[in-house]
Amino acid sequence: xxxxxxxxxxxxxxxxxxxxxxxxxxxxxxxxxxxxxxxxxxxxxxxxxxxxxxxxxxxxxxxxxxxxxxxxxxxxxxxxxxxxxxxxxxxxxxxxxxxxxxxxxxxxxxxxxxxxxxxxxxxxxxxxxxxxxxxxxxxxxxxxxxxxxxxxxxxxxxxxxxxxxxxxxxxxxxxxxxxxxxxxxxxxxxxxxxxxxxxxxxxxxxxxxxxxxxxxxxxxxxxxxxxxxxxxxxxxxxxxxxxxxxxxxxxxxxxxxxxxxxxxxxxxxxxxxxxxxxxxx
Amino acid sequence: xxxxxxxxxxxxxxxxxxxxxxxxxxxxxxxxxxxxxxxxxxxxxxxxxxxxxxxxxxxxxxxxxxxxxxxxxxxxxxxxxxxxxxxxxxxxxxxxxxxxxxxxxxxxxxxxxxxxxxxxxxxxxxxxxxxxxxxxxxxxxxxxxxxxxxxxxxxxxxxxxxxxxxxxxxxxxxxxxxxxxxxxxxxxxxxxxxxxxxxxxxxxxxxxxxxxxxxxxxxxxxxxxxxxxxxxxxxxxxxxxxxxxxxxxxxxxxxxxxxxxxxxxxxxxxxxxxxxxxxxxxxxxxxxxxxxx
Numbered sequence: 001x002x003x004x005x006x007x008x009x010x011x012x013x014x015x016x017x018x019x020x021x022x023x024x025x026x027x028x029x030x031x032x033x034x035x036x037x038x039x040x041x042x043x044x045x046x047x048x049x050x051x052x053x054x055x056x057x058x059x060x061x062x063x064x065x066x067x068x069x070x071x072x073x074x075x076x077x078x079x080x081x082x083x084x085x086x087x088x089x090x091x092x093x094x095x096x097x098x099x100x101x102x103x104x105x106x107x108x109x110x111x112x113x114x115x116x117x118x119x120x121x122x123x124x125x126x127x128x129x130x131x132x133x134x135x136x137x138x139x140x141x142x143x144x145x146x147x148x149x150x151x152x153x154x155x156x157x158x159x160x161x162x163x164x165x166x167x168x169x170x171x172x173x174x175x176x177x178x179x180x181x182x183x184x185x186x187x188x189x190x191x192x193x194x195x196x197x198x199x200x201x202x203x204x205x206x207x208x209x210x211x212x213x214x215x216x217x218x219x220x221x222x223x224x225x226x227x228x229x230x231x232x233x234x235x236x237x238x239x240x241x242x243x244x245x246x247x248x249x250x251x252x253x254x255x256x257x258x259x260x261x262x263x264x265x266x267x268x269x270x271x272x273x274x275x276x277x278x279x280x281x
Numbered sequence: 282x283x284x285x286x287x288x289x290x291x292x293x294x295x296x297x298x299x300x301x302x303x304x305x306x307x308x309x310x311x312x313x314x315x316x317x318x319x320x321x322x323x324x325x326x327x328x329x330x331x332x333x334x335x336x337x338x339x340x341x342x343x344x345x346x347x348x349x350x351x352x353x354x355x356x357x358x359x360x361x362x363x364x365x366x367x368x369x370x371x372x373x374x375x376x377x378x379x380x381x382x383x384x385x386x387x388x389x390x391x392x393x394x395x396x397x398x399x400x401x402x403x404x405x406x407x408x409x410x411x412x413x414x415x416x417x418x419x420x421x422x423x424x425x426x427x428x429x430x431x432x433x434x435x436x437x438x439x440x441x442x443x444x445x446x447x448x449x450x451x452x453x454x455x456x457x458x459x460x461x462x463x464x465x466x467x468x469x470x471x472x473x474x475x476x477x478x479x480x481x482x483x484x485x486x487x488x489x490x491x492x493x494x495x496x497x498x499x500x501x502x503x504x505x506x507x508x509x510x511x512x513x514x515x516x517x518x519x520x521x522x523x524x525x526x527x528x529x530x531x532x533x534x535x536x537x538x539x540x541x542x543x544x545x546x547x548x549x550x551x552x553x554x555x556x557x558x559x560x561x562x563x564x565x566x567x568x569x570x571x572x573x574x
Contacts (some may be wrong), residue, residue: 063437091438115439
């Protein structure tokens with residue numbers, strides 16, 4: 001069921017996650033998760049809402065602290081780093097947030113220039129040139145430089161978020177549901193941008209998504225997580241870890257159901273719940 | 282039959298006893314949860330304050346983050362604080378006049394008004410006003426940033442959110458709330474003097490003379506000194522509530538309300554504490570003078 005001995009060629013992993021467990025109060029979201037991502041690889045993490053995909057991304061970059069486990073980035077444990085080391089390491093990451101998380105109070109130019117101003121002493125004209133180049137890479141014109149994020153559409157905001165994440169040419173890109181809330185055309189534009197980014201820069205990527213089209217198109221490998229409350233005590237949270245082409249023929253029924261978008265036993269649960277409500281009423 | 286009857290009796294009585302006990306245990310559990318939440322909040326606020334001070338002493342924020350904070354907190358609060366100060370001064374004059382007149386002490390009105398304004402009402406009411414205007418606004422702004430993952434974005438780009446967002450606001454409150462308090466005091470004194478002299482026809486010379494005689498430097502100092510603490514408290518509580526905002530519009534609204542309530546209670550608590558400290562200091566420094574309070 002869990003294919004931890006992936007058939008991919010052995011490369012030095014840029015990222016290694018060992019026995020990662022995350023809990024919020026009484027609710028455990030991740031349990032003993034083990035995952036390796038090789039340098040240059042694109043891994044899509046799929047799974048239904050609430051299975052801990054975003055929590056995994058935020059734990060990788062140290063925004064959330066696990067109750068147990070380690071995350072090694074380029075051989076160094078993220079959770080053992082002091083503030084300065086963590087800041088230096090985070091500069092090597094790029095994070096595209098679900099809603100882009102652009103700073104409302106700043107213009108588009110200031111948003112994209114933010115990491116450059118924060119971590120470099122480049123002159124202003126050079127920063128402006130980089131900002132324009134990054135925006136051009138994601139297909140956005142110079143005319144939006146002085147606009148505020150609220151003036152842009154969802155797709156444009158995502159692209160500005162991508163330009164900002166790429167500003168410092170990161171080694172590891174983390175995409176949190178990059179196509180959620182976008183129309184199919186814009187979703188494909190974002191998928192193409194993820195592929196283009198990989199062609200232009202030697203970047204390793206983790207793409208969290210529940211859009212199967214994105215997973216199939218951009219990923220070298222797909223990892224499927226499953227919600228802990230639906231798993232047995234000794235079951236691994238990773239139901240699938242392998243190439244995207246074999247997803248539909250996966251041994252586990254739950255993987256096939258997710259890929260095909262079949263509700264399966266969830267419908268019966270819903271009916272049972274409705275029946276119980278009617279009976280109580 | 283007796284068993285049945287015993288069982289029947291038990292069935293009637295047991296739920297009542299259990300219900301009462303359950304209510305008691307629930308009440309104790311709720312109380313425990315509230316106390317534990319308060320303790321956790323206080324601990325979290327202390328760590329947050331410590332981190333802010335640590336950043337303040339190690340690296341100053343950039344001019345680009347300081348100027349907007351100073352403008353938002355200082356310049357935009359000026360009209361409302363000036364207006365509050367003026368009204369307080371006039372209200373004090375209106376309220377005290379008839380009683381002072383009965384004792385033929387109208388000319389002493391300025392002394393009492395100015396003393397109350399400079400020492401107590403100016404700093405406390407200006408701080409309360411700013412807790413509503415600045416504390417809640419900071420909490421709502423940072424809360425929205427938390428909910429929309431902007432604070433996470435800052436952190437993911439290697440910027441410390443406390444250094445970038447809290448330190449400029451803390452500095453602005455620490456420096457500008459005492460300045461605004463002086464403004465409120467001044468406007469209150471002017472408002473009271475204008476109303477007393479022009480509306481109540483109190484003699485200008487005696488009004489000023491008595492005011493100057495009774496209000497000393499220590500009174501001025503104590504008011505401004507207290508406002509330093511009020512400013513720090515407003516900034517730290519407002520930012521802390523924003524940083525720990527619950528998700529959604531309801532979470533942001535609750536954070537803003539909680540920020541104001543906590544700021545208000547803290548201002549009154551600090552006022553009491555600082556008055557005791559200042560009174561003791563005054564008595565220690567000038568033992569032969571009349572007591573401050």
